[in-house]
Amino acid sequence: MNSSVQELLDKARSFVNELSKPFVGREEESLVVGLGIFTGEHVILIGEPGTAKSALARRAADLVNARFFKYLLTKFTEPDELFGPLDISALREGKYVRITRNKLPEAEIAFIDEIFNANSAILNTLLTLMNERIIYDGYNEIKVPLWTLISASNNVPDEPELQALYDRFLFRHFVRPVSEDKWGELLEASWKIERGEYGDTKPVLSMSDIVEINKLVLSVDISGVKEKLLRIFAIVEDQGIHVTDRRKGKSLKAIAAMAILNKRLKASEEDLIALKYVLARDREEYEKIYAILLEEVKTSEKILRELSEIETNVRETFKFVNRLSDLDPRLVDYLRSFESVREKVRRLSNEVSDDRIREKASNLIVEIDNLLDLIKRKLTI
CATH class of the missing domain: 3.40.50.300 (P-loop containing nucleotide triphosphate hydrolases)
Incomplete structure (x- = not known):
């Protein structure tokens, strides 16, 4: 390149x-x-x-x-x-x-x-x-x-x-x-x-850059995802969701653009997640299509969603633990559980090269560490 x-x-x-x-x-x-x-x-x-x-x-x-x-x-x-x-x-x-x-x-x-x-x-x-x-x-x-x-x-x-x-x-x-x-x-x-603290917006691209990026989008190799794409179309139709011929054809542009945003000139399976913005007509169809994509596509989106669920759990647990009295016997179970969760998050981060996942995992580990510190203080460890 x-x-x-x-x-x-x-x-x-x-x-x-x-x-x-x-x-x-x-x-x-x-x-x-x-x-x-x-x-x-x-x-x-x-x-x-x-x-x-x-x-x-x-x-x-x-x-x-x-x-x-x-x-x-x-x-x-x-x-x-x-x-x-x-x-x-x-x-x-x-x-x-x-x-x-x-x-x-x-x-x-x-x-x-x-x-x-x-x-x-x-x-x-x-x-x-x-x-x-x-x-x-x-x-x-x-x-x-x-x-x-x-x-x-x-x-x-x-x-x-x-x-x-x-x-x-x-x-x-x-x-x-x-x-x-x-x-x-x-x-x-x-x-x-x-307060105007963000100041004026400074351009990071020009329209001529946009034209060149558009050319890159149209040069992306999409051959490796066509078979999976056809399978997703079939599953979506089986779910009673009709997609027009126009949208089926143009979905390739969405996938190629997602590859560009992932800094690649060859589309991979994870780029198919862009279909959730193309195939659905309304919110109900969106939820169905998103579920299909999470099931069918090997994507960073699955890991990000899992990390988000862990993040919610950590924050809710932090509030709960904060209300518990010191030396409450449940604290020991929470300590063991979230030490395992911390290791799982670290493993997920190490298994991927996606910067978004690594950043989210890193921030999440900090939150888990804060929770573990709170538990240890209450246990006087």
Whole structure:
């Protein structure tokens, strides 16, 4: 692998890491946005308001120094608000021209909030814009520079007329509020943002870098995962989950982009975990597909999930032990149990080369050590 390719791989990973920095518990959302941008595909984030969806989109554009457009749709939104007003002086001369400055037709990365509020006039234009990067302006066909459209919605659309639009989003992610164990971090991060302590966002990539990374995505060797991918498609269909032909075909781009983020030019089985952002239509299907992937795919995701479960157990036990009286006989059992857990975490860390796992395991070992120290103090050891 030559140095320029390695540099691009490093930049791609750095982009995702930098994107999540100001936000607590939004690492997965940052990963999904990164997959969308590196593939040149569109992303939709589905979840309640106030979960940093628009802020992520804005920061993503700033990190690549892209032209950005943001808008909240209502059922009363007019096409002019998105695509620009008609040029009256041109209209007097019999020309149908829009003034598109600072509007969606000039954006490279855009964020449309509540996109399913689009009326039919906007809906038809958005479909063409997303699929072909073209806007029909009167009798003119205008190519637009849009690279990735990031959208948000509170809910998955049920209306038949919106299904074509929903299908244009290759990446779908169901956003959850920050978990209770991270509320303290959330308060600290929010206060830093309010005080302006993060400063201006400095680009880590350019749009030309994005184009080159996209070329790398399309050069990834995906031959080794096709057989497993076909098996997953079959299992998903057997579970009553229908995946459109479009999504089946484009899933290869998601897998290749995940390989790029894992700093590889050859896809491996663990990259198939990206399918959880592609195949599911709603939250229920997402849970089913995620369970299938955890069962079928040899992936770091399994280990990360296991470490997260251990982390929750350690924190709950710490609170419980803290309330126990000194020399409580149960403390001996806890001591033996968590000494074994500590060894298990160390073993999991040593068996993999994934930096995310090693970092999480290292932090978890510190928490286990703190728990063991507390137990020993209570036992006066």
